[in-house]
Amino acid sequence: MSNGLRLVLLGKQGAGKGTQAVLVAEHCGIPHLSTGEVFRAQAGLGTAFGLEAKRYMDGGDLVPDDIVIGVIEECLAPGGMLADGFVLDGFPRTLRQAEELDRVLGRRSLDAAVLIDVPHAVVQNRLAGRRVCRGCQRVYHVDLPPERPWICDTCGGDVVQRDDDTDEAIGRRLEIYERDTAPIIEMYRLSGRLLTVDGVGSSEEIFGRIVAAIEAATGVSC
Ligand code: AMP
Numbered sequence: 501m502s503n504g505l506r507l508v509l510l511g512k513q514g515a516g517k518g519t520q521a522v523l524v525a526e527h528c529g530i531p532h533l534s535t536g537e538v539f540r541a542q543a544g545l546g547t548a549f550g551l552e553a554k555r556y557m558d559g560g561d562l563v564p565d566d567i568v569i570g571v572i573e574e575c576l577a578p579g580g581m582l583a584d585g586f587v588l589d590g591f592p593r594t595l596r597q598a599e600e601l602d603r604v605l606g607r608r609s610l611d612a613a614v615l616i617d618v619p620h621a622v623v624q625n626r627l628a629g630r631r632v633c634r635g636c637q638r639v640y641h642v643d644l645p646p647e648r649p650w651i652c653d654t655c656g657g658d659v660v661q662r663d664d665d666t667d668e669a670i671g672r673r674l675e676i677y678e679r680d681t682a683p684i685i686e687m688y689r690l691s692g693r694l695l696t697v698d699g700v701g702s703s704e705e706i707f708g709r710i711v712a713a714i715e716a717a718t719g720v721s722c
Contacts, residue, residue, distance in 0.1 A: 503720050504585040505530055506605065508592065510685060511616035513673050514623035514630065515699050516706060519639055520616060521589035523707045524714075528722035530585040533575060535568055535593075537637060540662075544634075558663050560672030562593060562680065569600045576604050598684045611718050613688040614710055616699035620674065627670045633657045 505528050509517040518534055525532035539557060542550025549567075556563045572591055575582040582588075592598040602609060629642040631650070635657025646652055650659040664673065688694040695717055697709040715721050 507587040514626040515616040515618045517589045532587040534589040535591045560669035618699035
């Protein structure tokens, strides 16, 4: 039974939002949604929507707000997959997206925005060496590969480098993060919803910090 928590995970690309979103969702019994995964899946299927998004993603640019907000709004609508609680990964990424999220949620506001705080040099290294399973999205690093070369230990899928994990696109995404996404942190801080956790350590350690912060702030034990 879902406890209805409404959470977003914030942090630079490579901070570990994707990994933690899966763990938090499972632990708290809520669905998680990664807008980046939605776009990659649609691009893989070759839909017009996905191919349009891919044009922005491959260059490291943000997909326009109207497109992204449309996706989230549909999922949050009554009966939608996020209607009874959620953890969002990769959304919001601009002030406008954050404001629209508050508008759509209305009085049933967000419970917490969790910032996974990681220094720039660490995320640059993580992104450059990151490899991702095409099947289940499990994340590896060149220094910690799957047992059989580039076959996923979990699902047997191909483990590949993302099209937007090139040096050029990584630099561009981190620049855009500072310009467009970092101001959201201030917005959540001012409205008392920001929880900051240290994002350096093993994924188990970081997960423990996130759950402790959420439970302390919301009083919900999940
Ligand atoms: P991610 O998997 O979260 O790193 O997202 C991969 C790419 O998808 C980003 O670099 C953007 O091009 C696009 N994207 C994902 N989420 C958003 C969003 N909320 N707003 C705009 N673009 C997004």
